[in-house]
Amino acid sequence: xxxxxxxxxxxxxxxxxxxxxxxxxxxxxxxxxxxxxxxxxxxxxxxxxxxxxxxxxxxxxxxxxxxxxxxxxxxxxxxxxxxxxxxxxxxxxxxxxxxxxxxxxxxxxxxxxxxxxxxxxxxxxxxxxxxxxxxxx
Numbered sequence: 001x002x003x004x005x006x007x008x009x010x011x012x013x014x015x016x017x018x019x020x021x022x023x024x025x026x027x028x029x030x031x032x033x034x035x036x037x038x039x040x041x042x043x044x045x046x047x048x049x050x051x052x053x054x055x056x057x058x059x060x061x062x063x064x065x066x067x068x069x070x071x072x073x074x075x076x077x078x079x080x081x082x083x084x085x086x087x088x089x090x091x092x093x094x095x096x097x098x099x100x101x102x103x104x105x106x107x108x109x110x111x112x113x114x115x116x117x118x119x120x121x122x123x124x125x126x127x128x129x130x131x132x133x134x135x136x137x
Contacts, residue, residue, distance in 0.1 A: 051057055062068065 063072075
């Protein structure tokens with residue numbers, strides 16, 4: 001019976017030791033992961049310091065504070081200034097087409113050209129007719 005008690009006590013002691021070893025190994029894994037994360041932050045900080053010390057970054061920040069070169073004039077937008085016009089992509093119409101009026105549609109049909117140009121041609125012809133008494137094309 002004493003032998004059985006001794007074996008049970010050794011099994012419990014050995015099992016407790018294994019549990020503590022597993023807990024310590026888990027703490028080591030967590031510490032290594034935290035150390036790797038800190039190493040990454042340290043490297044990112046070093047890269048940021050290298051960037052901040054470049055001449056291009058310093059001149060850009062100086063201009064942001066109004067300290068440009070001698071011939072430069074500092075400017076800033078007024079608070080609450082409106083948004084700039086949107087940039088038009090190359091190859092697209094710079095402005096949306098105006099809605100066609102019935103007159104422009106008839107002129108386009110009659111003169112077989114774009115409505116805006118037809119209306120302009122008719123207006124110029126009417127002006128010449130009033131001015132010179134004749135129409136020339």
